[in-house]
Amino acid sequence: MSTITAATLAPDVVELRQFPRPDVGPTGMLIEVLSAGICGSDKHMYQGHAKLQFPVAAGHEMVGRVAAMGDQFETSSRIVGGPVQVGDRVTITPSTQGCRQCWFCSHVPHKPSLCPNRLIYGFTPVSKSPHLYGAFSQMMYVGPKSNVFKIPDDLSDERAAMTEPMAVASRAVERAMGGGIPHIGEGLSVGKRVAVLGAGPIGQLVVVALRHAGVGTIMVSDISEHRLQMARRMGADITLCIKDMDASQRLEAVREATDGVGPDVVIEAAGVPAAFEEGLAMVRRGGRLVEVGHFFENGTIALSPHTICHKEADVLGVWAYPPMQFETALYLLSHSSAPLDDLMTTTLPLAEFEQGVRLTGNEQVIKVMINPQL
Ligand SMILES: [Zn+2]
Ligand SMILES: [Zn+2]
DSSP states (O other): OOEEEEEEEETTEEEEEEEEOOOOTTTOEEEEEEEEEOOHHHHHHHTTOOOOOSSEEEOOSEEEEEEEEOTTHHHHSEEESOOOOTTOEEEEOSBOOOOSSSHHHHHOTTOGGGOTTOOBTTEEETTSTTOOOSSSBSEEEEOTTOEEEEOOTTSOHHHHTTHHHHHHHHHHHHHTBOSSOGGGTOSBOTTOOEEEEOOSHHHHHHHHHHHHHTOSOEEEEESOHHHHHHHHHHTOSEEEETTTSOHHHHHHHHHHTTTTTOOSEEEEOSOOHHHHHHHHHHSOTTOEEEEOSOSSOOOOOOOOHHHHHHHTOEEEEOOSOOTTHHHHHHHHHHHOOSOGGGGEEEEEEGGGHHHHHHHTTOTTOSEEEEETTO
16 A cells, blocks of 8 residues: 555545555554544534644544554553554554653643643644544554554454543543542442433443443433433443433432432533533532533533532543553453444445544434444
């Protein structure tokens, strides 16, 4: 392959462009993309909700086969589950490693996603050489200081391509875990009751992670009965369809399932400001509200700060995850008993990427996958 076809993304514009196959040099790697998932953030970029330098080389959820690797790649990047050689399957965290120089890298090293100096695959302008920084491409370029995870043999390509969204979901669940004192009633632990707002791909994977973590009752709300049906298959106990119940009925149903007090933990994965408001109303006094859905600015709500005081609620944000969250995600993808493959409702060739972006978010669709080798 001397020329490589890659999709570029800008508001309302998807293009398939040809690029020369890059030379990996001493510290680069080239992977042949086997499967790549379309994320809600790809749709947000297409809809013009993101402030980025467009067009970008899109695609940040992928599995690929190593096609070429520089002789110093192993020392310049972090390789987990390796060693890795040409022919092996790998996935890459969207962010390169923290710079280790900025204030955040120096003071909050356990949260490298706060470093502003990282390169983000799938969100980088396509004008940046060698252009192939996204996964919706026959081949993707992986530069120095990347985080590379070798894929276990028992994981299919498509399931492995869900490592990134599973990392987001499992991070959201782990954010709610207590500081080693769950028996006094704080945070998430075995038997706790959790509400998940939103049953898109992240909400579904949150349910999977919660079930595997041994929590008690899992309640899920969404606008789509199809998605709620899927959530039940992933392990949800109670589902609440927004079309059939108004906010006060949902609150009542959730209270009824929790001794009248509300869930110990609420995870907002809908990305709709009103869902945050509902989550705050729902969570029990002394409980935790985790906000993972608003990766993009999607409007505001009026809220009463008194509610947070009166409930003594912990409100926690999630901004991506530390790179080793991929290890947790790969573990869950291998060990969960949930029918995870059913989440991938659609697979399309690269030529139909724009159609895939349009489909993403539709009620009948959970996850759209692109196979650039078709
Ligand atoms: Zn994503
Ligand atoms: Zn930094």
